Amino acid sequence: MKSGRPDAPPAHDAIRATIAAIPCGRVAAYGEIARRAGLPGRARLVGTVLREAPPALSLPWHRVLRADGRLAFPPGSRAFREQVRRLAGEGVLVRAGRVDLSLHGWERDVDRLLWGPAVPGDRTSARAKTGKRHRATAVRVMNATGRED
């Protein structure tokens, strides 16, 4: 029995569902999406799926970045600018072609970021020591969280 569409590989479905689940104001790497979709190591497949995905699905493709936080498109290209635009619309700032994953990364739990114990090697906690930056970060996160649509 085919569940729904015979021409829709389960892997593709899982990937699309995972991408659709990325909350507004957050971003995730290709590799992370593959992992969450139960397909560890298939980062490239995520790219393929996105490329083939019909616009009608309205997947939040702009929330998908490379592992280092940089956009996957060539800087200055049409898609690149569009992605920056969309991200900005959600309060996600792109600087030098990259997004700060410690700030907007999906993998990082927001509550732990604000209230939890400092994680060794976490740049965010290090910056928090300066004080000022910490408050600005908290405000930004709360704004992003409170906004639903």
Add this chain to the structure above:
DNA sequence: GCCCTGACGTGAA
């Protein structure tokens, strides 16, 4: 089936 390509990831130089 072989070969090339790619919206990737990682580690080394």
Add this chain to the structure above:
DNA sequence: ATTCACGCCAGGG
């Protein structure tokens, strides 16, 4: 911070 080389594997020719 940058560049390079590989590893990876699904698609398409």
